[in-house]
Amino acid sequence: MFRRSVALFYFLLGHMGAVLAAPCDEGLFLDESLPTIRMSEVLANPLRFAASDGEFYYLADLTVPEQGLLLIDDFFEEREVRIKALKAQKDRWGRRPAILLDPELGDLSVRLVKAGMAIVRPQLRAFNCLKFLINLESVAREKNVGLWVIKNVINDYKSISYEQIGHYGIVEAKLISVGQTRSKTYLNFGGRWTEDLTGIIQRGTLADFSEFGHDLSVMKGKRVRLRGVMQLNQGPLIELKHPAQLELLD
Structure with a gap:
């Protein structure tokens, strides 16, 4: 049509x-x-x-x-x-x-x-x-x-259905906190990682995010847009392998 x-x-x-x-x-x-x-x-x-x-x-x-x-x-x-x-x-x-x-x-x-x-x-x-x-x-x-x-941005990550797991999609959500371990950076969009969305950045690609213009330290409390393959590992997650997968909206 x-x-x-x-x-x-x-x-x-x-x-x-x-x-x-x-x-x-x-x-x-x-x-x-x-x-x-x-x-x-x-x-x-x-x-x-x-x-x-x-x-x-x-x-x-x-x-x-x-x-x-x-x-x-x-x-x-x-x-x-x-x-x-x-x-x-x-x-x-x-x-x-x-x-x-x-x-x-x-x-x-x-x-x-x-x-x-x-x-x-x-x-x-x-x-x-x-x-x-x-x-x-x-x-x-x-x-x-x-x-x-007919295909809009998923405005609420909690609306992600099981059918979307394994598919490439776009999510907008408020970033609650940023966590760091020796190998990964975690973008947390809720208080329970087993239920709430998490964005994961491997340590080896973190420098690319700075070069791209992202300052993760100032994104807390702001709305961001993520794009990537929806995965499920106890909780929903998107692995950010490229800095262009992340956009600051606020």
């Missing part, structure tokens, strides 16, 4: 490529030697798709919920794009993380997020690019664009 509304949106996007130059475009060149693929094949399975070179890739730094796939417009789906791998090495499933480059639209990560078709899943891209994408995502959510019409 969303197809007509997004058709016009993508038509406009096709005429805005130069205007949307962004931090994520830095260093990206449309190399004609890059392998190609049709967007329909990517969107059939964003987690594993084969390009013209026979290699397997997955969509880096984004996750596309099922609701986002409902929004695909024929104009966008039928485009042939170039694949740029962000890492040379493959993972255990023989895939490499990649971004999609379109000769007219540029980096499609920007377009997917702006259209409300994808959620940012920080992983590999530069800090300034991820900050830009998260800001675009926030704007799309505020305007109820795309999947944000």
